[in-house]
Amino acid sequence: MTVARLLRWESMLALVLVFEFVLFSSLSPYFLNVDTLSDATFNFTERALIALPLALLIIAGEIDISVAAIIALASVAMGLAAAQGVGTPVLAAIGLGTGLAAGCVNGALVTLGRVPSIVATIGTMTLFRGAAYAVLGDRVMKDYPLSFATFGQGYVAGPISVELAIFVVFAIVFGLFLHRTRWGRAIFAIGANPTASRFAGVAVDRYRFALFALTGTFSGLAAVLLTSRLGSTRPSIAQGWELEIISMVILGGVSVWGGKGSIIGVVLAALVFGLVTFGLGLMNIPGIVMSIFTGALLILVVAIPAWVNRR
Amino acid sequence: MSIRALRGFTDAGRRDLAFAGLTLLLFAGVTLAFPAFATPRNLAGLLDDTAILIMLALGQMLVILVRGIDLSVAANLALCGMLAALFNRAYPGAGVLPAVLLATGAGTLLGATNGLLVWKLRLPPIVVTLGTMSVFRGVIYLLSKGAWVNENEMSRAFLAFPRGEFLGLSTLSWLAIGVAAIFFVALRGTRLARDLYAAGGNPEAATYSGIDAGRMQFIAYAICGAIAGLAGCLWVSRFAVAYTDIALGFELQVIAACLIGGVAIAGGIGSATGVVLGCLFIGIIRSSLPLVGISPFWQMFINGAVILVAVLLSARRRTATRPVLESRA
Numbered sequence: 001m002t003v004a005r006l007l008r009w010e011s012m013l014a015l016v017l018v019f020e021f022v023l024f025s026s027l028s029p030y031f032l033n034v035d036t037l038s039d040a041t042f043n044f045t046e047r048a049l050i051a052l053p054l055a056l057l058i059i060a061g062e063i064d065i066s067v068a069a070i071i072a073l074a075s076v077a078m079g080l081a082a083a084q085g086v087g088t089p090v091l092a093a094i095g096l097g098t099g100l101a102a103g104c105v106n107g108a109l110v111t112l113g114r115v116p117s118i119v120a121t122i123g124t125m126t127l128f129r130g131a132a133y134a135v136l137g138d139r140v141m142k143d144y145p146l147s148f149a150t151f152g153q154g155y156v157a158g159p160i161s162v163e164l165a166i167f168v169v170f171a172i173v174f175g176l177f178l179h180r181t182r183w184g185r186a187i188f189a190i191g192a193n194p195t196a197s198r199f200a201g202v203a204v205d206r207y208r209f210a211l212f213a214l215t216g217t218f219s220g221l222a223a224v225l226l227t228s229r230l231g232s233t234r235p236s237i238a239q240g241w242e243l244e245i246i247s248m249v250i251l252g253g254v255s256v257w258g259g260k261g262s263i264i265g266v267v268l269a270a271l272v273f274g275l276v277t278f279g280l281g282l283m284n285i286p287g288i289v290m291s292i293f294t295g296a297l298l299i300l301v302v303a304i305p306a307w308v309n310r311r
Numbered sequence: 312m313s314i315r316a317l318r319g320f321t322d323a324g325r326r327d328l329a330f331a332g333l334t335l336l337l338f339a340g341v342t343l344a345f346p347a348f349a350t351p352r353n354l355a356g357l358l359d360d361t362a363i364l365i366m367l368a369l370g371q372m373l374v375i376l377v378r379g380i381d382l383s384v385a386a387n388l389a390l391c392g393m394l395a396a397l398f399n400r401a402y403p404g405a406g407v408l409p410a411v412l413l414a415t416g417a418g419t420l421l422g423a424t425n426g427l428l429v430w431k432l433r434l435p436p437i438v439v440t441l442g443t444m445s446v447f448r449g450v451i452y453l454l455s456k457g458a459w460v461n462e463n464e465m466s467r468a469f470l471a472f473p474r475g476e477f478l479g480l481s482t483l484s485w486l487a488i489g490v491a492a493i494f495f496v497a498l499r500g501t502r503l504a505r506d507l508y509a510a511g512g513n514p515e516a517a518t519y520s521g522i523d524a525g526r527m528q529f530i531a532y533a534i535c536g537a538i539a540g541l542a543g544c545l546w547v548s549r550f551a552v553a554y555t556d557i558a559l560g561f562e563l564q565v566i567a568a569c570l571i572g573g574v575a576i577a578g579g580i581g582s583a584t585g586v587v588l589g590c591l592f593i594g595i596i597r598s599s600l601p602l603v604g605i606s607p608f609w610q611m612f613i614n615g616a617v618i619l620v621a622v623l624l625s626a627r628r629r630t631a632t633r634p635v636l637e638s639r640a
Contacts, residue, residue, distance in 0.1 A: 063437075109619070115626045118380075118437070119576045123622060126567055127615025133608040235608075240560065243382070243441055256435045288452040288555060295445025298438060299428065306432045 009253040013268035020272065024279035031282060038159035042229065044248075044274030045163040046222040047241060048267070051248045052174045053215040055266045058249055059178075060211055061191040061258030062117040064106060067219045068241035069128035074098040074223035076132045079141025079233035088147045095224040096217055102128055103216015107209035117212075125242065132235040142232040152229025163225050170218075175263035187211070191258030247298050248273055256302075326573045326625075327584045334592050341599040348602060355480055361594035362487035363542050363549075367561075368568040368586045369494045370538035373531040375569055377511040377524070378578035379429060379436040381532065383421070384539045385561035386447035389553075391418045392543030393451045395469075396460040396553035403466035410469060414544035415537050421447065422536015426529035433525070444562070451555045462551040473549045483545055490538065494583040507531060512579030567614055568593055571621050592617070 025032040050067050057064055077098040078091050086094070102124070109120040154162040178184035189197040190204050198204050227233055252269035254261030273294070280290050342349040367384055374381045391414040399410050421443070428439045462470065473483040480488075498504045509517040510527035517524050547553040572589025574581030593614060600607050 109623070113623050113626055115622050116576050119570060119622045120619075122563060122566060122570070123615055123618035125563070125615070126611055126618060130609070130612030130615045134606070134612045137606055137608045243444070247441060247445075250438055250441075256438055286452065286457065288449055288457075290449070291445040292449030292453075295442040295447075295449065297442075298445070299434070299442035302434050302438050303428065303432050306434055 010262065010265050010268060013252070013265060013272060016272050017268060017275065020275045020279060024275070024282065028279075028282045031279065034159050038161060038164075040274060040278035041161060041164045041167075043277045044270045045161075045167045046226050046229075047245050047248060048270035048274075049167055049170060049222050049225070050215070050218050050241075050245050051252070051266050051270055052170055052263065053211065053218045054245060055249045055252065055254050055261055055263065056174070056178060056187055057211045057215050058246075058254050058256065059191045059258060059261045060187045060207060061194060062110065062208060062211065063121065063246070063256075064212065064215050065118065065121040065242050065246075066102070066106060066125035066128055067215060067222075067245055068238045069125040069132070070099055070102045070216055070219035071223040071226060071238040071241065072132040072235055073102055073128040074220045075227045075233040075237050076135050076141070076235065078223070078227055079143070080135070082143045082145065082148070083141060085143075088145055088150070091144070091148055092151070092224050095227070096220040099220015099223060100213055100217045102219070103213040104209075106216060107212030110212060111205040111209045129235070132237075136233070136235045140232050140234050144227070144231060148228050149231060150228070152225045152227070163229075166221075166225070171263060171267050175267075178263055183207075188259055191255075191260070193259075244273075247294060250298060251294075251301055253301075324582070327582055327588065330573060330585060330588050330592075334588050334595070337592065337595055341595065341602065345599070345602045348599060351479060353598070355484065357591075357594050357598045358484045358487070359481045360598065361590050362481075362483045363546055364565065364568055364593070365487045365587055365590045366490045366538050366542050367565045368572065368590050369490060369583060370535035371565050372569050372572070372574050372581050372583070372586045373507065374436075374528075374535045375511075375566075375574050375576060376507055376578060376581050377528045377531045378514070379528050379531060380440065380566065380576075381422075381425060381535050382437065382440040382562050383425060383444040383447055384535065384565055385558040386444045386451075387418055387421045387536055387539040388543040388546060388561070389555070389557045389559075390421065390447045390451050390454075390543065391415075391540035392547035392557060393455055393460070393553045393555075395544040396465065396547045397454065399466055399469045400460055400464045403469075407468050407472045411472075411541065411544050415540045418540015418543065419533055419537040422539065423529065423533040425536065426532030429532065430525035430529040436528075448555060455553070455555065457555065460547075460553040465548065465551065469548050470551055473545050483549060486541075486545065491583060491587050498583050503530070508579055564593075564614075567618050570618050571614075573621070573625065575625065 021032075030036055054064060054067065074095045078095045081091055081094050106117075106121055106124055109115045109124070110117045113120070115123075151162055156162055156165045178187065186197065186202045186207060189200065189202060190207055194204050222238075226238060230237070248269050249261075249266055250256060251272070252261065252266035254266065276290055276293065277287060280287065338349075347353065367388070371381055371384060394417050395410040395414040398405070398413050402409075425436075425440055425443055428434050428443075429436050473481060473486075475482040477485060506517070506522045507527050507530070509520070510522055510524040514524035517527075546558060550557070568589045569581070569586055570576070570589075571592060572581070572586035574586060596613055596617075597607070597610055600610060600613075
């Protein structure tokens, strides 16, 4: 029953995606072009990379609102290191390490401090973003070495960017992890009923901590890619992304009550998001108008099943 | 009323007292180091700067009390502010009151929309308000066609409204004091308030005692929306500009003020005194940073640290919480 329902949700997303393709290619002659489409992927790869671990976290019944603030913190850390003349590999390690450390802080607050995750991460969001502002103020860091640009601006082969390749690989890894392993099943179990999972011998808090650390690390990874693509760091970097990324995950069919969701859904939602943004851009429609569409869609996604269940 | 809710009251009372002491201590410390801080003029300015935050945080508190959250308050504020500004531009001779009523009415409708979705369809509050937040912002753009409404397009009466002075305090400050006073009295003495606390403290028990918990959520969202609408009109006339992105991200500051003020995200616990103190605490820090010689860029970091300390302390004290977020499993 639930499987049939998930499948239906994902086929709906796929239909939306096909519809977008047809619509945009009929509206703009520039849309169906390999280079154009390759450019379009930059609209969502960084956000979608964070959506993957965040989906696991939400399926496990938690949430992380601090992801965008972690990007800012990691980006500032890299900016400071780059100003000292640190090389590219170390810079990337600093970005990932900052993300991991920030994720561990979230995990510790939720598991050891017993603070509800939404409150804990609103706090750390303010703290991390605040630290970025405290360190940088209104300055900009842009002493990045030339080779650092590879992550966000490089291509693996032909039109396939480094960012896209990284996303595809991790999407497959996360899909297999969540849907094919014992650990993935445990994550669903924790989200559906944490108490029962605990009695069934699942180390619930260890999973929660690990998922927060994972989400932090991927925020660090997104920080590396985004900073490399922009070539500069401002404390306002990735402002407001947290809500966009959460929207992406929910649009992908992950239940905010926990216990339900799939990686395919999240990937499709990311594609829908990216294409809409890009397509509207091609037609000179400002992104803010699209927010009406995404906002309404977000509510519809949860309202339709609720409406159907009521009858 | 349940025992739980009663204990919530006394717990909140004790916490408010401790927090009031802490706020006074902070105030005394800053004043000792910088006597200029405690001048009436400076304090009036502090209250004026904090007034909108106080109003919004009180509205948000009601929503959190009934286990909701309203991420759309800042977008609601911006939309109603734009409506007021456009109305004022179109009918500059109509005076201030129609603009204020229009903004407050529109805010109530927007809040009620959130409330209906949460009440009738039982949708998760965080998703509903995340969605309406985007929709509201987009609608502002459509209404204004992306343009700004500037100071020279606003009538003189409209601009003067929040700045009027009475007994040394601005109209804006008096409005905040008025809203806070209504909340203080109403939360202690009315049946509606008791029902709200009961619905947030234990919805099932509330249902058995004849309280419709969903309806309480609806009412809380509508009141929160009304306040956001009023605040929107005040914001636009105080800062003398209206555009799509005003108060962007302010919703999280408002929620932060509630958390610092001791409102439990699990619902059922919170007081008007605590929330006002939370806002003043933030306000004192904000206005004393330049005196102490710390860059204002530190404000956010300090807020974050205060939120975390506050929630860690209250998490230690809490015994039972909302089962969805329960982490004792």
